[in-house]
Structures are given as structure tokens and as C-alpha cells.
Amino acid sequence: MFSFTKEQQVFEISGVTIGGQPGMYPTVVFGGVFFKGEPDFDDAKRHIQTVLDISKHTGTPFIPDFFIRKVEFIQPIISFIEKVIPRKYPFSIDIIEPSIKVETLIHLAEKKLLSRTIYNSIHIGITKEEIEVLQNNTPAMAIVVAFNPKNKSPDGKIEVLETGAYLTERGLLEIAYNLDIEKILVDTAALAPGENSGAAIAAIPVIKEEYGLPTGCAIHNVVEKSRWLNDFPLAKKTVDVASNINIPLFGGDYAIFGPIENAGLVIPLIAWQDILVSEYAENYFGITPVASHPRRKLLK
Amino acid sequence: MAEDYYPWGGEFTACSPKGSVGVVLLNIQYTPPQSVAIYGRLKTENIGIEKIVANTISNPNIRFLVICGDDIRGHRSGSSLLALHKNGIDSNHRIIGAPGAIPYIENLEEEAIKRFQKQITIVDLMGEKEKIDSIIADLTNGAPSSYGESYIAIRIKPKMTVSLTDKRALHSKIVISYLGKVKKRGV
Numbered sequence: 001m002f003s004f005t006k007e008q009q010v011f012e013i014s015g016v017t018i019g020g021q022p023g024m025y026p027t028v029v030f031g032g033v034f035f036k037g038e039p040d041f042d043d044a045k046r047h048i049q050t051v052l053d054i055s056k057h058t059g060t061p062f063i064p065d066f067f068i069r070k071v072e073f074i075q076p077i078i079s080f081i082e083k084v085i086p087r088k089y090p091f092s093i094d095i096i097e098p099s100i101k102v103e104t105l106i107h108l109a110e111k112k113l114l115s116r117t118i119y120n121s122i123h124i125g126i127t128k129e130e131i132e133v134l135q136n137n138t139p140a141m142a143i144v145v146a147f148n149p150k151n152k153s154p155d156g157k158i159e160v161l162e163t164g165a166y167l168t169e170r171g172l173l174e175i176a177y178n179l180d181i182e183k184i185l186v187d188t189a190a191l192a193p194g195e196n197s198g199a200a201i202a203a204i205p206v207i208k209e210e211y212g213l214p215t216g217c218a219i220h221n222v223v224e225k226s227r228w229l230n231d232f233p234l235a236k237k238t239v240d241v242a243s244n245i246n247i248p249l250f251g252g253d254y255a256i257f258g259p260i261e262n263a264g265l266v267i268p269l270i271a272w273q274d275i276l277v278s279e280y281a282e283n284y285f286g287i288t289p290v291a292s293h294p295r296r297k298l299l300k
Numbered sequence: 301m302a303e304d305y306y307p308w309g310g311e312f313t314a315c316s317p318k319g320s321v322g323v324v325l326l327n328i329q330y331t332p333p334q335s336v337a338i339y340g341r342l343k344t345e346n347i348g349i350e351k352i353v354a355n356t357i358s359n360p361n362i363r364f365l366v367i368c369g370d371d372i373r374g375h376r377s378g379s380s381l382l383a384l385h386k387n388g389i390d391s392n393h394r395i396i397g398a399p400g401a402i403p404y405i406e407n408l409e410e411e412a413i414k415r416f417q418k419q420i421t422i423v424d425l426m427g428e429k430e431k432i433d434s435i436i437a438d439l440t441n442g443a444p445s446s447y448g449e450s451y452i453a454i455r456i457k458p459k460m461t462v463s464l465t466d467k468r469a470l471h472s473k474i475v476i477s478y479l480g481k482v483k484k485r486g487v
Contacts, residue, residue, distance in 0.1 A: 002476065005483035069373050096374025096401050125402035149346045150393075150406035154471050166392055167404060194309045195347060206471045209482050227311060251482070284479050 001277050002205050002251040003285040006212045011183040013141050014090040014116045016061045017290070018185065019214035019253050023281025026293050027248045027270050028216075029055075030065040030092055030120075032258030039073055044260070045084050051263040052086075058271035059297040062263065065092045065120060065256060074104050078111060085116075092118035092143070098127045109137040120256075121145045121187060122176055124160055124167040134179045142181045144172050146203070147189035152196040154203035157188055158210060173211070185254060188217040192225035204252040216254035219243045241265040245273040271298065305338075306355040307453045310348075312340025320363045320443035321436055322356055322420075326378045328369025330432060335440050337362045343372060345380035345400030350407050352381065353416045354454050360419065360447035364439045368425040368432050376400040378426050385422050388413055412452060419447045 003021055010019040018028045031051060033044050048064055055062035064085065068077055085091050093108070095101045108114050117139040124147060146157035148165050159165045161173045168175065176184050186207050190200035200217045207215045223229065223243050229236040244255040244266055257266045271294035278295040281287040289295050305317055319337030332339045337359060342348045356362050365385075371378040380398035384405065387396035395403040405413065423439065425432055470476060475485045 002480045002482045005481065005487075098401060100374075123402060124404070125400075147402070148406075149402070149404045154473070158473075167394075191347070202470055205476075205482050206473050209474050209484055225311075280480070285481070 001249070001280045003281060003287065004205070004209050004212070004251065006209050008208065008212045009214065011141065011185075011214060013118065013183060014088050016063060016090050018061070021281065021285070021287050022248065022251045023274075023278040023285070023287040023289060024293075025253070025290055026058075026060050026274050027252070028061045028063060028254040029244075029263070029266060029270055030063045030254060030256040031260040031263050031266070032065050032067060032094065032256070033260050034067045034069070034073070034077065035259050039077060039080070041076070041080050041084075044080070047260045047263070048084060051260060051267070054264060054267045057297075058267055059292045059294045060267045060271045060274070062267065063090055063092055063118065064260070065094045065258070067094045068100055068104055069096075071100055071103060074100065074107055078104075078107050078113070081113065082111060088116075090116045090118060090141075092120045094120040098125070098130050101130055102133045105133050105137040105139070108139070114138065115140050117141070118143060118185070119181075122172055122181075123147055124149075124164065124172070126168065126172075126175065131175070131179070134181075138180055141183040141185065142176055142179075143185045143187050144176055145187040145189050146172070146207070147191075152189075152191055153199050154188075154206040157199070157203045158207065161186065161207075161211070184213055186211065186213050186215045187256070188215060190217045190219045190221050193222060197222045201246045201250050204247065204250040208251055214253040216247050216252045216256065218256035218258070219246055220255075220257050237265075241269055244270060248273045248277050275299065305359045305451075307358055308351045308354045310340060310351045310355070311343075312338055312351075312355065314338050317359065318361050319440065320361055321439050322352075322362045322365045323436065324352060324365060324367045324378070324381065326367065326369030326371055326426065330368065332366075332436060333433065333440075336436060342367075342377045342381065343375065345372075345375045345377045345395075345398060345403045346405065347407075348377055349381050349384060349395075349403075350405055353384070353405075353408055353412060356420055357412055357415045357452045358454070360449060360451050363419065363421060363444050363447065364423055365420050366423045366425055366432070366436060366439070368428060371426055374401055376403075378424075382422060382424060384413065385417055385420065388417070408454065412454060415449075415452055 119139040119142040121143040123145040148156035188203040323339035376399040380400040383398040
């Protein structure tokens with residue numbers, strides 16, 4: 001359990017706060033929605049409602065992370081967000097294809113949803129067109145992924161943030177700041193076993209001390225790629241959920257997990273870990289948790 | 301045996317070491333016949349492709365790479381692999397003409413890519429559903445002999461770049477006190 005010398009930034013988006021010294025704010029969890037197949041809106045609505053209730057119970061902020069995999073899904077998913085997500089609540093959009101990213105941004109701007117949008121993500125694959133569209137359709141917050149295919153260590157991750165590692169013309173942080181995105185979350189880019197998977201966790205305190213920015217990752221991706229766990233289905237599920245505690249334990253601010261169906265396991269687990277961190281952080285570093293922190297909500 | 305021929309770990313199955321065909325599976329539920337040398341799934345347009353190249357040139361018996369299934373959305377890994385074979389990489393290590401989001405080859409030397417281009421004929425069966433088995437059988441039966449040059453086995457060894465005197469430190473950039481206070485090293 002850590003405390004940082006560097007001043008830690010705290011960002012707020014539509015009522016959800018993220019960042020700061022470990023033990024002050026609860027770890028934020030992002031849960032993936034519409035990850036596979038055709039979007040099932042009824043199912044998603046049911047899950048999101050359940051998860052928001054669990055989140056309210058523990059104090060662990062939950063942000064739905066909407067995968068948009070095809071152009072034809074953009075409109076229906078944005079309509080779903082408008083109808084189902086509470087009006088002053090944030091959400092993130094998780095898109096791989098640059099052309100779908102661009103079109104989604106334009107739609108979100110038309111619907112005046114950008115102030116609640118977390119853009120997932122800016123990375124070394126950012127295109128000129130994407131940058132141009134982001135300039136005029138700027139989301140309130142963005143996740144910047146520190147993926148460096150050449151150097152997967154914490155140093156390599158810092159290199160892409162700082163200089164772009166010759167993969168982009170500028171460092172990814174500079175690109176984001178030049179777009180007037182001031183609320184930046186750093187994603188330490190969890191990679192498969194064999195690809196220095198542990199670096200995503202080790203990089204959390206390194207990056208927080210370097211930049212003071214809220215930092216986290218999707219560590220469950222490492223579990224998904226641990227094929228040997230397929231021989232142990234119960235353990236695989238347990239490890240998938242439990243992997244997330246690495247993030248608050250190493251001082252991180254948010255965990256991206258998936259799919260949303262796991263929220264009933266992930267959120268109490270994260271809340272439990274937050275309590276553990278908070279007790280130590282308050283005792284040794286004098287960090288008082290905010291009123292919404294699981295330690296204050298659940299331990300009475 | 302698999303480890304000798306295919307030094308890069310990944311999601312693959314090694315079958316017949318003398319087989320001339322490797323099969324890349326994209327979005328498809330299909331199990332190739334045991335006569336192929338190796339088959340496996342390709343997901344990403346960077347590390348995934350690097351592994352395919354490394355594991356292909358490590359076995360000179362492999363002369364064909366069959367790509368089958370629908371391409372991976374966003375990553376466009378199948379099309380990016382085709383682009384690498386056709387065009388190679390530019391000075392920034394980006395695959396020339398690749399449509400994927402992050403098509404960078406960072407862990408292979410130019411020599412390895414050139415060898416891949418020369419040793420392998422790509423058979424693009426993306427979108428094809430009916431004829432995969434028969435095409436693989438034809439390729440296997442009419443296969444040319446081994447590439448004729450010895451294999452190239454590339455192993456990535458983790459680099460030890462720093463010697464830490466402070467055993468509590470997690471990384472060379474930071475120092476962590478026994479209580480858990482983090483500060484930048486040397487400040």
C-alpha cells in the first residue's frame with residue numbers, strides 16, 4: 001500500500017470522482033457492455049440497473065463501458081444511453097475501429113452527451129482524422145493507453161506517453177492536452193502472459209508518481225489470455241474477478257473489467273480491498289476517505 | 301518438439317512438424333486437419349502478427365499460410381498480415397498499407413520479415429467457408445519442398461536494464477519507503 005509524493009490529480013465527471021492518493025476516493029470500476037454479438041438492450045438495461053444498485057450499496061462508482069463494434073450499432077447504443085443511463089451520469093465508449101470512433105463522436109456531440117463521455121481510448125494508433133474530429137467534438141475525459149509494442153516495461157509505457165516512441169509524432173499526453181482534454185486517465189495496457197503482463201501493475205505507482213494522473217488498467221484481459229486456466233473453470237472465474245484487486249493494492253484508481261455480468265463479484269471485492277487500503281492509508285499517511293468511500297459506507 | 305520449432309508462445313497447436321501448411325484462424329470455428337504444421341488464432345495486428353512471423357520462419361517446412369475466417373473487427377489482423385507479407389514495414393515499423401488500428405512490428409528484424417515474405421505464400425481464404433479443407437488438402441499434397449535454408453529462431457530475452465540497490469524498490473524510477481511512501485528516485 002502506497003502514498004505518493006507527487007501531488008495526485010482528482011477529476012470529476014458527472015458526479016463520479018477518480019484519482020487522488022490511495023485511500024481517499026473509492027476505486028472506480030468500468031464494466032464492459034455489448035462486448036459480443038448483437039447488442040441485447042433488455043439484458044443490458046437489467047444488468048446496468050442491478051450494478052448501479054450494488055454500486056450505491058458499497059460506494060464503489062461504476063461506469064458502463066459501451067463497446068461499439070459496428071457502424072450500425074452507433075445510433076441504437078447512443079439512444080440506449082440517453083434512455084437508460086441516468087441523465088447526469090457518466091459513461092465510456094470503447095471502440096477499436098478509428099472510423100467508428102469518429103462517427104460516434106459526431107453523434108455524441110449532436111446529442112450533447114460529450115460532457116458525460118469518457119473516450120476509451122487514445123493510443124498510438126490514433127489517426128489524423130480522429131484528431132481532427134476530436135478537436136471539434138471533445139469528450140470531457142479520455143483514457144490514454146500506454147501501449148508500446150517495442151517496450152512493454154514501465155519505461156516503455158512512459159516513453160509513449162512522453163514522446164510517442166517514434167510511433168506517433170508527439171507524446172500521447174501532449175496529443176490529449178493539445179485536444180483540450182484535461183481530464184486524462186492513464187491505462188497501463190495489460191498484455192497477455194509472456195508479454196510482460198506484470199508490467200501493467202508495476203507501472204501503476206511509477207506512472208502515478210511521474211504524472212500524478214489517475215491510473216488503472218484492464219487487468220482481467222491477462223486472465224482471459226491465460227489459456228491454461230481453461231482447465232480450471234471455477235478458478236478461472238475466481239482469478240478473473242480477483243485479478244482486479246492488484247489495481248487498488250498498487251495504488252491505482254480504476255479497474256476496467258468485463259463483462260458487466262461479473263459486477264456482482266467485482267464490486268464487493270474492490271470495495272473490500274478499498275477498505276483494506278484505506279485503513280492503512282489513514283493510519284500511516286493521514287488520508288481520510290471521502291464520505292462515499294466503502295469504508296465509511298459499509299463499516300458502521 | 302513444438303518448442304523447438306515454434307519458439308514464441310501463443311495460442312497455437314503444433315501438428316505435423318514436416319507439414320507445409322500453417323493455418324491462421326480469425327473469426328471462425330474451424331479445426332484444421334492434423335496434416336498441417338501448425339494452426340492458431342490471430343487476434344492482434346501487432347504482437348499477434350509478430351508471433352506468426354517468428355513461428356513460421358522457425359520451421360522451413362512451412363511454405364503456405366492459409367488465412368481463414370472473417371477478419372477481426374477493428375484490429376483487421378488478417379488484412380494487416382496480408383499487408384505485411386505484400387509490403388513490409390516503413391521506417392516507423394508500421395506495416396505499409398495495413399488497415400488495423402495499431403499495426404506496428406517492433407520485435408522483428410528486417411531480415412525476419414524478408415525471410416517470411418520469401419519462404420511463405422499466403423493463401424487468403426478470408427470469408428471462404430466451404431472449400432477450406434479441400435484447399436488445405438491440395439496445398440499439402442502438392443507442397444514444394446522445404447525452403448532450403450535453415451530455420452531462423454528468434455527468441456526474446458527479457459533485458460535486465462538496471463541493477464537495483466534498494467531491494468524494496470518496485471522500479472528504478474521510484475523509491476518506496478518501508479511504510480509505503482513512494483517518491484521519485486534521486487529527487
